Each structure stands twice: as C-alpha cells, then as structure tokens.
Amino acid sequence: MNTPAIEITGLTKTYRPGGEPAVDDLSLTVEPGTVIGFLGPNGAGKTTTIKIAAGLLSATAGTVRLNGHDVAARRSAAMAQFGAVLEGSRNVYWTLTAWQNLIYFGRLKGMTRAAARSRATALLTELDLWERRDDTVGGFSRGMQQKVAIAAALIADPAIVLLDEPTLGLDVAATRTVKNWIAELSNDRGKTVLLTTHQLDVVEELCDRVAVIRAGRIATDLPTGELLAGFRLRDTYEVHVEGHPDLPVLPAGFTATAEADTTAITGRVADPREVYDLIDLLRARGLVLRSLTQSQPGIEDVFLTLVGDARHG
Amino acid sequence: MADTRTLAVMGAEVHKGLRSQLAHPLGHVISLAVGMSMYLGLQFVMGQGRLREDLLPPTLIAIGAYWFLQYSAMVMVADLVEEKRGGTFAQSQMSVAPPWALMLARLATASLFGLVVAVAASAVPAAVAGIRIPWNAGAVIPxxxxxxDILAFIYLLAAIAVRSPMVGALQSLFTALIxxxxxxxxxxxxxxxWLAGIARLLPTTLGIEAVGKALFDGLTLAELWTSGALPWLTAHTAVLAVGAALLFRRNHRVAVRDGHLGQY
Known part of the structure; x- marks a missing residue:
C-alpha cells in the first residue's frame, strides 16, 4: 500500500485554553497525485490546517504526515516534501529578482546551487518570465508576482503543493494561467495539490476531490463528480414568462424575479412533473412562455448547501 | 551542531540578506557618513571646544563597539519586523534548516553591516585626529x-522580534543607554x-573595559583574569548568549503555538 501524500489524523487546534477549536478532530488522507479542494467559509479552519501542515503552526492534538514524515516530529524531512503559497502574505522577496528568489527558496529546501539554477531556468521559461528574470519582483504585476510565488513553491520539485487561495486578487488572464499550472501539476507531473479557494469554478474544474470543512470539522469529503452527482438529483429549472404579470400562487420551491422585460420563475425540484404543473398553471393564466431552461447544480450550489447559511467571501 | 545542508541553507540566507540590504544602499551610505562624523563632534563637545588626546583612544574603542551593536541591531530588527509584517518570514521558516540556524544566518548578515559601519566610524576619526591605539595580543580574547557579547544581545533582540513588533522601542532604548x-x-x-555599576550591566561596557586594560594598561590575559575583568566579561557574555538562545527557542515555540510566526 502506498504511503499517503498527506495524512492528517485527529488534528485539533485551539488558540486559547478553553476556547472553541479552530480545527476539531479533523482527519483527512490524500493519496499521491490527487488535487483536493479544501473548501469552507471564512473561519472554518482551512488556513489553520494548511499552516499546521506547513509547520508554521503547532497542533493542540493530532498529527500531520507529509509522505510519511510527521511535520512536528521530523520537521526537516517534512519540510522537504512540500512547497506552499500562503494566503494574504508576500510569498517572495520584492527587493530580489525573480531569479534570486527562486535560487534562495531552492537553497532553503536543501537544493544544491547547481540544481536550483537548472530548475529555476526551467520554471522561469515555462512561466514566460525568463526575459524578466533579472527584474525585481516588486516591479511585477500581481499576477506575475503570484507566478513567481508558485514557481518558488515548486523550485525543489516537491511531491506536495499547498496552495492557499492562489488565485486571490488575480485578473482573469492570471487566474487562467494559475489554473492551467495546477492542472498540469497533477495531470502531467503527478503532484499532490491541497487547494483552498473561494473561486468554486476553479475547484470544479481542477479538483479530483472536494473536502468541505465547517467549524473545524470535515462536513463532506467526496470525489468531485460524486459530490455533484449527489446534488444533481435536484436540478434547477428556470421558466421565463413575458412581461411582469400578476402571477398565481407558485408551487412550493419556486420563486419569481422580475427581469428587464420578462419574469423569471426559478426552482430546484427532484421530480420534473412539478415543472409541468407549473407550466399548466401559467398557461391557465394565459401567460406567454418565453423560455424554459434546466441546469444542474454547480459546485457553488453544493458548497452553499453544505455550509448552510455561512457567508463566504 | 549544524550539518552540511544546514550550513548551505545558512549561506543562502546570508546571501539573500546581503542582496536585500544592498538593494537600497542609500540608507547604509548615510549611516556610514553619520558614523564617521559623529565621534569627533561628540568629543569636541565633551572637550569643551577641543579634542582631549587623553580621552580619545579609550572612547574610540567604545564608539566602535557602539556602532557595531547599534547598526547590526538596527539591520537585524528592522529586517525581521518588515519580513514578519510582509509575510516572507513565514516562507523562510518552511526550510529544511532549523529556525535557530536561519536566525544565526540573519545575525551574520546584520553583523557584517555593523562591522563595516563600526570600522569606518573608528578608522576615519582615528586617521583624521591621529589617534594611536597600542596593540597587545592580550586584547584578542577580550x-x-x-x-x-554584542552578538548575543542582538540575538536577544531578534528573539523578542519573533513575538513582538515593540522590539523597535526596546532596541532604541538600549542603544541610547549604551x-x-x-x-x-x-x-x-x-x-x-554607582553609574559605572549600572553601565557594566549593559552589553559592551565590560568588554570595552577589558580591552582597554589590555591595550592601554598592558595587562596580560592572566592579569585580566585575576583582576576580575575577564571573568565578569565571560560571565556577562555567557549569560546573555544562553538567555538569548533560550528566549529565542521559547518565543519561536510560542509564536508557532499562537499562530504569530508569519505575522504579529
């Protein structure tokens, strides 16, 4: 049996004695080569878990093993297993050039200078940053800085990549670049990626598996397809009628919203016959139907359902 | 002790520190200028309008020690606080090298800048005013x-900086007192x-006294020991070094426990 890439067992973190745990007896096993989306509302414990995995925070109880190396007990070996891009922080030195940053972070992970140089050359070329390798990162755009941060996380070619909100604050093009990279990391290079993001389309597109964390505990942990399939038992239907007429009392689960020159009636139903009943009702009133669309729930619908009313930003 | 890989990481940390510091050289140039000009101005005031030749040699050693401490501490603390606030400190901690080794490497970088300023702040006034300091091999150990002693004090400040941004105020207070x-x-x-007694509690004072006794009074190492100058200096340095190491270990552990390693 393969050693899991990430093995979190009974992880608990309480910041103040007697306080609410930020992470509460959380267990998660991630097999090598998996891209796992780690989702949850703000304050759910995502970043706390990632920081413990990265050795930046100690656990109150439980363990995190990276490729079998306990982060707390075998710190040096564990640090060599991963690269990380952390949320909300400057991940690279703005006063250094892209090249200098990559060499430095490679050496921090124990690479020889020659190995770091060779790998930095490859990464900067792949990221279209080679021409600007000698420019200081402080002068780069946000997207380019994030590219350098991701390259720095990958400089030692780690088996595991921890990405905490890697697309936060990026424009569409930069987000696309980062998404492509994450896909390539898993598909072509067999990396294990633990990804937190609030951009759920990124999760839906990239993740093999989704773990939803709520109040420090795993609420759901399923392959992405399986998670969505479970929710697709109830599809969303949207009926548009012409104008803004007085509507009859709608069947349970349907709501009406006035749009520019139509009224949209939307509902999630398990049985399509409920939609026929709605249409009959509207026809009986003599209303003109403009369109009927059926859509399956996306990861955002699933996420919102799983975390209840918790707001996410 | 540090293994080869740790030493290599420390080398990379020093290299990075030097590059980061030299990215904005103007601040260092200004400090060099201040360092070179301050001493003679200070002695001119103390001598009530003239330079007293009897006071210059011993005070020159003291000002050199001060500049080494002041500038090394400033580079070390400012760099740490800025990195903690920015987020790169957390990144640097995800290394295969232990945290104390990374901190020692930062100390090495800071002390290089401190050394340059200290040498300039001593050598230039010595050349300008013709100050001659006799050499005695007995001064090497002190x-x-x-x-x-100075490096241990800066490491102590770094240990505080790991947990508190208020270290800047402490640094200012102590460097002014020194x-x-x-x-x-x-x-x-x-x-x-009574004032000399208080002064001897501060970093540098005992060292300057011991070095002065070796250079100006010609005391040998044995005589420095029997006079009490060397034992007190050794004890002061040892207490400061052990205290700094223990405080760093504790503060780092607390910062990791409380989630303040990456930010204050």
Missing part, C-alpha cells in the same frame, strides 16, 4: 568576547561608582 554609558563619551573610570 575583543572576541566583546563581539560575542551610547550614553559604555564609555563612548567619557572613559568609565571617570563615572561615579
């Missing part, structure tokens, strides 16, 4: 202990006994 009391204005022998 001089080494003086440097260690400048006032370590003998850079007047030799310690001219101070009242």
């Amino acid at each position: 001089l080494a202990l003086l440097l260690l 400048l006032l009391l370590n003998g850079a204005f007047l030799p310690l022998s001219l101070y009242p006994g």
